[in-house]
Amino acid sequence: xxxxxxxxxxxxxxxxxxxxxxxxxxxxxxxxxxxxxxxxxxxxxxxxxxxxxxxxxxxxxxxxxxxxxxxxxxxxxxxxxxxxxxxxx
Numbered sequence: 001x002x003x004x005x006x007x008x009x010x011x012x013x014x015x016x017x018x019x020x021x022x023x024x025x026x027x028x029x030x031x032x033x034x035x036x037x038x039x040x041x042x043x044x045x046x047x048x049x050x051x052x053x054x055x056x057x058x059x060x061x062x063x064x065x066x067x068x069x070x071x072x073x074x075x076x077x078x079x080x081x082x083x084x085x086x087x088x089x
Contacts, residue, residue: 013060038087040064040077049075 004012031045043063050056064077068086072078080086 007062035067039081041067051075 001014004014031043031047034042034044036042041064043059043065044061046058046060047063048056048058049063065075066073066077066081067088068081068084070080070084070086072080
């Protein structure tokens with residue numbers, strides 16, 4: 001669990017069997033948006049993403065969104081900006 005808690009992208013998550021998986025997100029807590037220099041936009045907090053096909057996805061903790069235009073896992077950052085040497089203007 002410590003390793004998952006340190007995941008910077010929030011791609012990894014877990015829940016304890018005794019607590020069960022949360023079906024509803026509490027969005028009343030502060031959500032923080034962080035623009036990483038030469039990197040993704042990280043959203044800290046619970047969010048709901050509506051994809052272009054209308055599918056709705058709920059994300060918890062940290063979500064890294066691409067902003068470089070070079071991706072294969074839209075809308076999530078997959079590290080392509082590092083491999084391609086992308087830098088913001």
